[in-house]
Structures are given as structure tokens and as C-alpha cells.
Amino acid sequence: MMRRGIAKRVGAIRFAYMSPDEIRKLSATKIITPDTYDDDGFPIEMGLMDTHLGVIEPGLRCKSCGGRVDQCSGHFGHIELAMPVIHVGFVKEIKKLLRSTCSECGRILMSDEERDMNIGEMRDLEKLGGDSLDVRKMAKEISGDARKSDICPHCGAQQLKIMLDKPTTFREENTKLTPKEVRARLERIPDRDLIPLGLNPEFVRPEWFVLKVLLVPPVTVRPSITLESGDRSEDDLTHKLVDILRINHRLRENRDVGSPQLIVEDLWDLLQYHVTTYIDNQTSGIPPARHRSGRSLKTLIQRLKGKDGRFRQNLSGKRVNFSARTVISPDPWLSMNQVGVPVRAARELTVPMKVTGENIELIRNMVLRGPEPWDRDRYIPGVNYIIRPDGRRIRLTETNTETVAEKVEVGFTVERGLMDGDVVLFNRQPSLHRMSMMAHEVKIVPGKTFRMNLAVCPPYNADFDGDEMNIHVLQSEEARAEAKIMMIVQEHILSPRFGGPIIGAIQDHITGLFFLTHKDPLFTRREVVSIFSNLVMEGSPEAIEVDGERMWRGKEIFSHFLPEGFNIQLRSSICESCENCKKRDCENDAYVVIEDGKLLTGTIDERSVGAFKGYIVDKIARDFGTSEARSFIDRITTLALGVITLKGFTTSIQDEDLPRMAIRQIEDTLQQAEDDVRKLAESYWNGELEQMPGRTLQETLEVMALQRLGKARDSAGGIASKHLGLGNNAVKMARTGARASILNLTQMAGALGQQAIRGERPSRGYDRRTLPHFEKGELGAGARGFVRSCYKEGLNPIEFFFHSMGGREGLVDTAVRTSRSGYMQRRLVNALEDLMVYDDKSVRNPADTIIQFEYGEDGIDPMRSIKGKAIDMDDIIMEMNALKRARG
Amino acid sequence: MGRLNVMKHALVPIHRLVPRDEEAEILGKLKASKGQLPKILKADPVLKQLIEEHGDIEKGRLIEIERVSMTAGVSKAYRLVVERE
Known part of the structure; x- marks a missing residue:
């Protein structure tokens, strides 16, 4: 590999504004004609596509440097403006300068002593390492001080209030200041008075903020495109420059022949508009310049700004090879x-x-x-x-x-x-x-x-x-x-987000392991071979003798894939959280006990091996390493698929069928709830309702109704799930955590329940009612979005309408949430991306200043933590007991 | 009515002026120079209170802050006294 030494090192970068003289010196040619190409399709001299500005067509040579298309990167040109115009990017700066200097003599509105003191303070700030932002802040303060006096301390002139009519017109009391006058005033400010106002007179003069000369970017920056039809299509910037040149020309002519002041001023304003939109086409207060098609033009600022701008599109992010x-x-x-x-x-x-x-x-x-x-x-x-x-x-x-x-x-x-x-x-x-x-x-x-x-x-x-x-x-x-x-x-496998596994078994894997381990079923030789057919086996699980036949226990099969010496105890997803947990003797087989790599009791489901939850996966990754965890997940998922393939698994709408008795029970419960809500509404109208502390009477009613109806849906769900046991496939999935939830089943078999809009019962639409089907002021369950039907039976039109309201809200919320949280994350990342945790656990930025004395205040890596804690005491005690048992 | 002592407020963590002779040890432990520490303004309400108690605190002194932390129980942080931002 070639090694190049560092020839030069960048010491500092300074951004400053270009003076008119610099622009003219930099310019390869003056541009005067608004036309681009002649009839033969060649660039016109002193036009916007002048070959002095570089070339974009193969075959032509640049008149400035003689380079071809791929050799010459282009040269700037310039336009002499007939009358000066204000640069939109600097209106704020101009306003600050005009307000803090004398309109007559141009001196800063403070005594020389005050000024020198401020200069001294600013120098101190720079010496102490204040950056340009600090200087700008200080300059703002100083100019604020200067603005306070309305008589010039130097010449005694009365200062009038200067206003800015957005975006680019200045007004002194009620008389308009032309850009020419503004420029004249800025010219009068002496160099030394600029320093406390945040400008460095070595590099910048404020009158440059009022443009007399406009820099024209090279053609390579704004190439024209030849369409298939042979027509030329110009770049947005070129279009804008044409506009400027046209108005500039008319303005110059009118001014020179001595047209009425009014006409000249109108043209001047028009020139100001074009120059403003040339720089920023989204300036507030003026209509954006548009293309013939109605699309607004992408001018200088639009090229740089935002997600599609040069910075975010081309500099921070690029397309990649390989x-x-x-x-x-x-x-x-x-x-x-x-x-x-x-x-x-x-x-x-x-x-x-x-x-x-x-x-x-x-x-x-x-x-x-x-x-x-x-x-x-x-x-x-x-x-x-x-x-x-x-x-x-x-x-x-x-x-x-x-x-x-x-x-x-x-x-x-x-x-x-x-x-x-x-x-x-x-x-x-x-x-x-x-x-x-x-x-x-x-x-x-x-x-x-x-x-x-x-x-x-x-x-x-x-x-x-x-x-x-x-x-x-x-x-x-x-x-x-x-x-x-x-x-x-x-x-x-372990996520740094919550110190648990993010990789693990999902969906059918969990159902499969449930079939394998729940209540420890027996498998014949043929079945076991079928289950193992896709696994590379090391050894085989031990068989037991049942009625003279060799059979394999499901828990034994699962145990075969656990590492030796693995111990854990946990409650499965299917656990019903009984008040007195019988642990190993659980009649639902919901308490998992693994000792020395043998699954003794319990059903393997989401809480054991699931992604996000799996405790077994978590512990294997921690205690036996990531390779063991990977091979464990690989093998048990394949195992689970073998089991579920053998058993077969399906779910249909019939899984939500309830016995007639249960349907009647659910109807009764819902009817009861609706009656109760009606009574609540009645007592509200009769003024008998007891107000809850901190709530209005109406809020009280709403809260109570919501509570009552929520309870109704829950008990409907309770009835439904009581009648749909673990023999039901839909219930199996919900309970083991493989897919869906009991709530989903409730909504399919029982009732959808209350539809909420912004957390409240729907209330708007018509005068004091949600739909014209109800009486005015009706506050009962149905009138305020309670859906007593279930998905299986179907909704009536009114219920369907309320359900759509809820559904639409959900949709809008997700759309809003993703865009908002995306932007929030972007800001967080930008703020935090260059912080680093050092080996003394301190968090520091590249300047080596301390951001946090100990990472997370406790110095714990969340990925290596156990649910956020450094150690899991219960687990250690359990391991010690296991060790004691092993040694006898 | 006496002036409110901000340091007695439940939401204000415990601030302590670090004696000069402890400074070197603390900085050594943190592997940091004074300039690398977070800052606290002399105009900070807590500092005003501390000045009332200890007499003037010139810039460059250290303040130790003991916070109740969700993760660590109690965590200590240090700040450098500065005149202005």
C-alpha cells in the first residue's frame, strides 16, 4: 500500500463573506445577456452558459482553462446589479447593525470607553476558548445595550426606530429605506465599532451584505439537460439567473432614460424579489418562484437544506459498492x-x-x-x-x-x-x-x-x-x-436494551415445544425418528419401557438439548398465578424445574425460550457462552418444528365457537352492564350521581361508565376463556405466548367492548349525540361507542362506525408516532454519537470533558446485567443449592 | 418570613463544598483536570446558599453533589465553580 505523509495540516477554518472586489477578481466573465444558447446550440458569449464558466458538453473546451468536460470543474462569473439589493441571508445582521449604530455618523451607540471595554471582554472570551457561538451571543447582548440610547453619544443625532418589514424591506419610522441608503449607512460604520458587534473588520465589511455584484456559479453546478426530444431543459438556478438578468436589464434602461421614480422603484423591488428567491425560495412572506408546471424552484438554500439537501443526502450518506x-x-x-x-x-x-x-x-x-x-x-x-x-x-x-x-x-x-x-x-x-x-x-x-x-x-x-x-x-x-x-x-442474543434475550423461539417454535413438553407426552420410535429427522444428533435421549414397547418422554427429549449442569426454576407463560403456588406439584404443569440439564417438571413455552422473554436462553447465554446459546436455539427450534410437523396444527373460526350456555351468559353480562350504564346516565340527569373528587359531574359519569363497560368486556372474556380450554388451538397459542392474546380471543368470541377516542367514549358528531340514530343527550352504552357484538358474529352498522373511528385513530397515531419518534431519535443520536465510555467507566466526549462520572451512574453494562441488576441473588442461591445436592 | 433555603428542598440533591486539600485526591481518582469537569455557575441558587454558609467561594473550587440514583442508589458527581457561562 502507498503511504503518503501529511504534507499540510489544517490549522483553522474561517467562514467569511466575499467582497464585491473579490467577486469581480474571481469572476471569469461578466454576464450580461439573459440568453443561454444561440440558434446553433452553442453557448452565447457573456451569456449564462458562456464557455468561460466551464463546459458541460463533450467536445467543447473551457475558455478559461482549456480543460475538457472531465478536466475543468468550472469557473465563477458575475452579474453587475443595476441597483443594490439586500441579501436575505443577512437581514437579521443588517437590522442589528442599523439599530445599534447612529443613522447620521455611523458610530456605535455607546461611548468609546464602553466600546473598548466590550472589545476587551470579547477578546477575553476568545482567549478563554469561546467559540463563534459564544461570540455571537455576546455581540447580541452588546448590540442590545447599544440600542437602548436614542441619542447618538458622538454627534448627538436623534435616533429613529428602525423596523424590518419581512423579508427584506427596512423602514425608519414611516419612511422606507432603500437598499442604497442601507448600504450607505453600513459604509459609515468605522472598522473598530464593528468588533463589539461581532464582525471582524479584517475580513468583513457590513456594506457587503447589500449586494452590488452577484456571483454566478459555474455551469457545472447547474448543467442543462438535453431531453430525448432534443429540447434543452435548464437547471432551476439558471432559470432564476435569467429572471435576474432580465429585470436587471430593464431596471438599468429605465433608470438611465430617467423613467418615473415609481416605475424604477417597482423594478427595483422586482429585482430584490428575484435575488431573494435565487438565494432562498422559501423565504416567508413572499410567494416562492415557480416553474411553468407549478413546481417551486429549488434554489441555493434548497439545494443544501433538509433531508434531500446536499448535507444529509450526499455528504452524511452515500451509496455503497459491494x-x-x-x-x-x-x-x-x-x-x-x-x-x-x-x-x-x-x-x-x-x-x-x-x-x-x-x-x-x-x-x-x-x-x-x-x-x-x-x-x-x-x-x-x-x-x-x-x-x-x-x-x-x-x-x-x-x-x-x-x-x-x-x-x-x-x-x-x-x-x-x-x-x-x-x-x-x-x-x-x-x-x-x-x-x-x-x-x-x-x-x-x-x-x-x-x-x-x-x-x-x-x-x-x-x-x-x-x-x-x-x-x-x-x-x-x-x-x-x-x-x-x-x-x-x-x-x-442478549440485548443491551433490557439485559435479556432478543433472539429466541417464536410462534410455531413455541407451540411445538408446548406439544413436546406439556404434561410430558410419550412418543413412539417412529415419531421420535420423524421429529429428529432434520437434526444432527449427538447421542440419543433415553427411552422408557411402556407395555413392553420402547417410548420416549417429551421432557426427556427436550432435556437432551440442554447443556449438562444447567439449573433453573421459573413459572411458564401458561401459569395461572394461583394464590398458593404448588411449584413442582402444579396441576397445570406450569412450573419449570431443570436440574443438571434435566427438565423435571413444567411446560416449555415463551417464558422459557421465547424471544424477548426466554429465561432458559438468557441463562445459557450467560453461563455457557454465546456459542452454546446459538446451538441451543438452533436445535430446539428445529426440534419444535419437527414436533409441530408431526402433530399438525391449525386454527379456524370454529376455535371461537362457544356453547349456547356461554353465549347466553355473555349476553346477560353485557345486558347487565348496559342497564347499569343506563341507570348511571339517569342518575346523572336527575342530579343523583355522586361527584368524584377532582372531577366534574360529567367526568364522573364517563369514568364510571368506562369502568363498568370495561369490567363487562373482561367478564365476557372470562366466560369465553373458561369455556375454551387448553384443548383449543387458539387458546394454546394465546396462553403459551406463541401468537395472539386472550384479549384477541375475547374480541372474537365475546364482545369487542368500548371503542375509545383519545381515551374517552366517542361524544362528538351531531348536536349532543354521536349519530342521528340516538336521542339528543343519550349517554347509554350503545350511544357512546360500546360494541357488544364480537368479530365472529359481526358488527351492526352503528357498531361498525364506532369501530372505524377507533381504528382510524390507531392508524393516525402510529403514523404520527413514527415520524415524531424518528426525529427525536435523530436529535438524540446527533447529541450522543461521539460520547465514549472509558476504562475508568467515565463517559467523556472527544474534548475529554466528563459527561457522566460513572456510566449509567452504576457502571453496569445493561447487556451483561440481569434485568438491569448486576447480580441475580436468587439465581446464585439456587446454583449453590444445586451444587450442594450434587455433592451429596 | 425567612428566605427559602433551596438546599433543604427535597428535589435538590446534597451539595457539598469540597475542601481544598481533598481536591487533588478527587481529581486523581477521576483521572481528570479541573477543566474537564462539568461546571456550576456562581450564580446558581445552590451556590448562593453555600456562599452564605461558607463565605465567598472563588471560581475554581469543586462542589460535590450526591444524588439519589435509580440505578446505583447514590451517585456522586463533581462540578467546577465558574463565574459565567
């Missing part, structure tokens, strides 16, 4: 550390290989195989390019493999296609946390989609309804090592 994007699909045969890359992508994405004495023969052979080798239908990585030490790239084609292979020597670099085992980064947007971008090992697969193990869906927040993801191929040995050590999926 990346690919396609739809994702699930692949349970892959390990969670792997990612399936389709052949098409693998051929295009390359890894550079350095040719050394050791691998030269191997690489020559690879090159000989060409860019797209196959071994029958097995993928073999090809070579796309070889790079010579001087940086020249040679493309490898089917035809030149032999000649190129001969050229390969030590020191060359060969770009080979992806192959199994390469490390790549896998990413899904929005990248909200570090688990949104993890390293995976490549596995080349047929098809056109990226494949991934289902256990990594939660960290990426991915599903397969058309989601796309990106891959980035690492290009250096260091990057690969770093990714493999720090970014590989297994290192992210």
Missing part, C-alpha cells in the same frame, strides 16, 4: 448465524484476495475457472476482476481466462465471488438499534431471495410479507475479523 438488496424469505434449515445468498447476488458481490506465494496456484486455478464456474449444478465461486499492483483492473470473461491466469503474480489482488463461510453484514431498515445490522456467514442458495433463520426475525423486526434486506460484503481482513468477533448474530 452491497445487494432483495426480498427475504424464511429458511429453518439455516443456522441463525447464517444467511442464504442467491447465486445471482453471489456472482456479483466480490471479496478481494491478495495473491501470495502460498495461494498463487490456488488463485490461478480459480482464475482459469472463469467468472461463472459450475460443478454440474453446484455453485463454485468465480473471479470477476484481477487487479494489478499499479491499480489497473482486468475484467475476466469466459474467453480470456487463460491469458489472464498467466499474468497473475504475487502482489496481485483477485476479486472472487462469494462462497460459503464468507462474513457479510445483513441489515434491515429502519436501523433502530445495533441488532439491525449483524454479521452472518454466507450460504449460497438457489432462488432469488435472501434466506434467514426465523429466530433472527425479532432483532431485525422482519417478516416475510415482502420485506427486503441489504447485504454488505466486507472488503478487508480487519473488517472481517471485527465483524466475526463483535457483530456475528450469536453475540447479540
Whole structure:
């Protein structure tokens, strides 16, 4: 690699304003004609496309430097304005200067002593390391002080109040100040008086804020586009400059022939408008300049500002090479550390290989195989390019493999296609946390989609309804090592967000393990073989003899995949939280006990192995390392899929069928609740309702109604779930945590319940009623959005309307929330991105100042914490007891 | 009615003026120079109260703040007294 020493070091950067003289000196040509091209399509001299400003068409040469399109980066030109105009970017500064200086003599409105004292203070501030923001703040204070006196201490002139009529017109009391007058006043301010006002007279004079000369950017900055029809389409900036030139021309003519003042002033204002919109087309108070199509023009400020501006679009973020994007699909045969890359992508994405004495023969052979080798239908990585030490790239084609292979020597670099085992980064947007971008090992697969193990869906927040993801191929040995050590999926099983696992079993995995372990079912030899058919087994679980036949216990099968010496006790998701927990003797088999790697009691479900919750996964990752945790998740998910495939699993609307008796019970409960609410409303109208402290009478009614109806839905749900036992597949999913919740079932089988708008019962629409179907002032359940139907039976039109109101609110809320939280996160990231935790646990910024004395005040890494705590005492005691037992 | 003592307010953490002879030890422990510490204005209400108790506190002195922390129970922080921002 070439090593270049540092020739020069940047000492400081200063932004200052360009003087008219500098502009003229910088200018390659003066622009006078508003026309761009002549009839033959060549740029007009002294026009906006003058070839002195650089060239955009191939074949032409720049008249300033003689360079061609790719050699000349363009030169600035200038326009002499007939009359001065104010620069919108500096109106605030101009206002400050006009107000704090004398309108007659131009001196700052304070005594010389005061001024010098302020200068001294400002110098002190700079010496103490105050940055430009501090100086600006101080200048604002000083100018505020100066503004207070309305008589000039130097010449005694009376100071009139100066107003700014947005965006660019200044007024003194009631007389308008023309830009010319403004400029004259700014010219009068002596250099030394500028310092306390925050300007450095060595670099800036305030009169430059009123433009007499306008800098014209090179044509390369505003290239014209030739359409297919042969028409030329000019850049927005060019359009704006044409406008300026036209008005400038008319203004000059009118002024020179001595037209009436009124006409000249109108043209002057028009010129001001065009120059203002040329700089910022979103200046408040004036209509934005528009294209013929009605689209507003993108002028200078619009090019830089915002998400699509130069900074955020092109400088902070760029497009990258060695990346690919396609739809994702699930692949349970892959390990969670792997990612399936389709052949098409693998051929295009390359890894550079350095040719050394050791691998030269191997690489020559690879090159000989060409860019797209196959071994029958097995993928073999090809070579796309070889790079010579001087940086020249040679493309490898089917035809030149032999000649190129001969050229390969030590020191060359060969770009080979992806192959199994390469490390790549896998990413899904929005990248909200570090688990949104993890390293995976490549596995080349047929098809056109990226494949991934289902256990990594939660960290990426991915599903397969058309989601796309990106891959980035690492290009250096260091990057690969770093990714493999720090970014590989297994290192992210524990989340730094809440000190628990974010990767684990989901959906069918959990249902499958439920079938395997709940109430410890027995499996025949055929069944066990079927379950294990997709697993690479080490040894086999022990069988028991039942009626002379060899059978396998589900819990024994699960135990086979637990590490030896693993101990844990926890309550399953299906636990009913009885008042007196019988622990091991739980009749629901909801208390999990694992001793020395054997599942003794309990059902394995979401709380044991689920993503976000799984305690077993959590503890294995902590006590046995991430490799063990990865292999555990890989194996039990495959195991679970074996079980659920064997058992078969489905759910349908019939899962929400209730016996007639239960339906009647639910109806009674709801009727009772509606009657109660009606009584509440009656007592409200009769003034008998007891007011709750801190609430109005109406609020009291609403709270009580909401409470009563909420209770009604819950008891409807209670009745429903009592009749739908664990034998019901929908209930199985809800209880084990595989999918859906009891609330969902309640809404399907029982009643939807109260629809809330902003947390309250719907109340608006018509005069004192929500819909014309109700009486005015009706406050009962149905009139205020209570839905007593369930999804299964269907809603009546009125209920459907209320339900749509609630649904729409949810939709709007999510839209608003995502945009708002996105912006909030952006601001947080910008504020925190360069802070670092040092080895003494202090948090410091790049200036080495302390932000926090100990990280998080307790110095604990949340990823290595146990639900936020440094140690889990109960767990330690349990482990000690296990140890004692083991030793007898 | 006496003036309110802000330091007695429940929401104001405990502030202590660090004696000069402890400063070196604390800075050594923090591996930081005075300039790297967070600042506290001399015009801060708490500092006014401290000045009332201790007499004038010139800039460059350290203030120790003991906060009740959600994560750590009690956490200590230090601030450098400055005249103005």
C-alpha cells in the first residue's frame, strides 16, 4: 500500500463573506445577456452558459482553462446589479447593525470607553476558548445595550426606530429605506465599532451584505439537460439567473432614460424579489418562484437544506459498492448465524484476495475457472476482476481466462465471488438499534431471495410479507475479523436494551415445544425418528419401557438439548398465578424445574425460550457462552418444528365457537352492564350521581361508565376463556405466548367492548349525540361507542362506525408516532454519537470533558446485567443449592 | 418570613463544598483536570446558599453533589465553580 505523509495540516477554518472586489477578481466573465444558447446550440458569449464558466458538453473546451468536460470543474462569473439589493441571508445582521449604530455618523451607540471595554471582554472570551457561538451571543447582548440610547453619544443625532418589514424591506419610522441608503449607512460604520458587534473588520465589511455584484456559479453546478426530444431543459438556478438578468436589464434602461421614480422603484423591488428567491425560495412572506408546471424552484438554500439537501443526502450518506438488496424469505434449515445468498447476488458481490506465494496456484486455478464456474449444478465461486499492483483492473470473461491466469503474480489482488463461510453484514431498515445490522456467514442458495433463520426475525423486526434486506460484503481482513468477533448474530442474543434475550423461539417454535413438553407426552420410535429427522444428533435421549414397547418422554427429549449442569426454576407463560403456588406439584404443569440439564417438571413455552422473554436462553447465554446459546436455539427450534410437523396444527373460526350456555351468559353480562350504564346516565340527569373528587359531574359519569363497560368486556372474556380450554388451538397459542392474546380471543368470541377516542367514549358528531340514530343527550352504552357484538358474529352498522373511528385513530397515531419518534431519535443520536465510555467507566466526549462520572451512574453494562441488576441473588442461591445436592 | 433555603428542598440533591486539600485526591481518582469537569455557575441558587454558609467561594473550587440514583442508589458527581457561562 502507498503511504503518503501529511504534507499540510489544517490549522483553522474561517467562514467569511466575499467582497464585491473579490467577486469581480474571481469572476471569469461578466454576464450580461439573459440568453443561454444561440440558434446553433452553442453557448452565447457573456451569456449564462458562456464557455468561460466551464463546459458541460463533450467536445467543447473551457475558455478559461482549456480543460475538457472531465478536466475543468468550472469557473465563477458575475452579474453587475443595476441597483443594490439586500441579501436575505443577512437581514437579521443588517437590522442589528442599523439599530445599534447612529443613522447620521455611523458610530456605535455607546461611548468609546464602553466600546473598548466590550472589545476587551470579547477578546477575553476568545482567549478563554469561546467559540463563534459564544461570540455571537455576546455581540447580541452588546448590540442590545447599544440600542437602548436614542441619542447618538458622538454627534448627538436623534435616533429613529428602525423596523424590518419581512423579508427584506427596512423602514425608519414611516419612511422606507432603500437598499442604497442601507448600504450607505453600513459604509459609515468605522472598522473598530464593528468588533463589539461581532464582525471582524479584517475580513468583513457590513456594506457587503447589500449586494452590488452577484456571483454566478459555474455551469457545472447547474448543467442543462438535453431531453430525448432534443429540447434543452435548464437547471432551476439558471432559470432564476435569467429572471435576474432580465429585470436587471430593464431596471438599468429605465433608470438611465430617467423613467418615473415609481416605475424604477417597482423594478427595483422586482429585482430584490428575484435575488431573494435565487438565494432562498422559501423565504416567508413572499410567494416562492415557480416553474411553468407549478413546481417551486429549488434554489441555493434548497439545494443544501433538509433531508434531500446536499448535507444529509450526499455528504452524511452515500451509496455503497459491494452491497445487494432483495426480498427475504424464511429458511429453518439455516443456522441463525447464517444467511442464504442467491447465486445471482453471489456472482456479483466480490471479496478481494491478495495473491501470495502460498495461494498463487490456488488463485490461478480459480482464475482459469472463469467468472461463472459450475460443478454440474453446484455453485463454485468465480473471479470477476484481477487487479494489478499499479491499480489497473482486468475484467475476466469466459474467453480470456487463460491469458489472464498467466499474468497473475504475487502482489496481485483477485476479486472472487462469494462462497460459503464468507462474513457479510445483513441489515434491515429502519436501523433502530445495533441488532439491525449483524454479521452472518454466507450460504449460497438457489432462488432469488435472501434466506434467514426465523429466530433472527425479532432483532431485525422482519417478516416475510415482502420485506427486503441489504447485504454488505466486507472488503478487508480487519473488517472481517471485527465483524466475526463483535457483530456475528450469536453475540447479540442478549440485548443491551433490557439485559435479556432478543433472539429466541417464536410462534410455531413455541407451540411445538408446548406439544413436546406439556404434561410430558410419550412418543413412539417412529415419531421420535420423524421429529429428529432434520437434526444432527449427538447421542440419543433415553427411552422408557411402556407395555413392553420402547417410548420416549417429551421432557426427556427436550432435556437432551440442554447443556449438562444447567439449573433453573421459573413459572411458564401458561401459569395461572394461583394464590398458593404448588411449584413442582402444579396441576397445570406450569412450573419449570431443570436440574443438571434435566427438565423435571413444567411446560416449555415463551417464558422459557421465547424471544424477548426466554429465561432458559438468557441463562445459557450467560453461563455457557454465546456459542452454546446459538446451538441451543438452533436445535430446539428445529426440534419444535419437527414436533409441530408431526402433530399438525391449525386454527379456524370454529376455535371461537362457544356453547349456547356461554353465549347466553355473555349476553346477560353485557345486558347487565348496559342497564347499569343506563341507570348511571339517569342518575346523572336527575342530579343523583355522586361527584368524584377532582372531577366534574360529567367526568364522573364517563369514568364510571368506562369502568363498568370495561369490567363487562373482561367478564365476557372470562366466560369465553373458561369455556375454551387448553384443548383449543387458539387458546394454546394465546396462553403459551406463541401468537395472539386472550384479549384477541375475547374480541372474537365475546364482545369487542368500548371503542375509545383519545381515551374517552366517542361524544362528538351531531348536536349532543354521536349519530342521528340516538336521542339528543343519550349517554347509554350503545350511544357512546360500546360494541357488544364480537368479530365472529359481526358488527351492526352503528357498531361498525364506532369501530372505524377507533381504528382510524390507531392508524393516525402510529403514523404520527413514527415520524415524531424518528426525529427525536435523530436529535438524540446527533447529541450522543461521539460520547465514549472509558476504562475508568467515565463517559467523556472527544474534548475529554466528563459527561457522566460513572456510566449509567452504576457502571453496569445493561447487556451483561440481569434485568438491569448486576447480580441475580436468587439465581446464585439456587446454583449453590444445586451444587450442594450434587455433592451429596 | 425567612428566605427559602433551596438546599433543604427535597428535589435538590446534597451539595457539598469540597475542601481544598481533598481536591487533588478527587481529581486523581477521576483521572481528570479541573477543566474537564462539568461546571456550576456562581450564580446558581445552590451556590448562593453555600456562599452564605461558607463565605465567598472563588471560581475554581469543586462542589460535590450526591444524588439519589435509580440505578446505583447514590451517585456522586463533581462540578467546577465558574463565574459565567
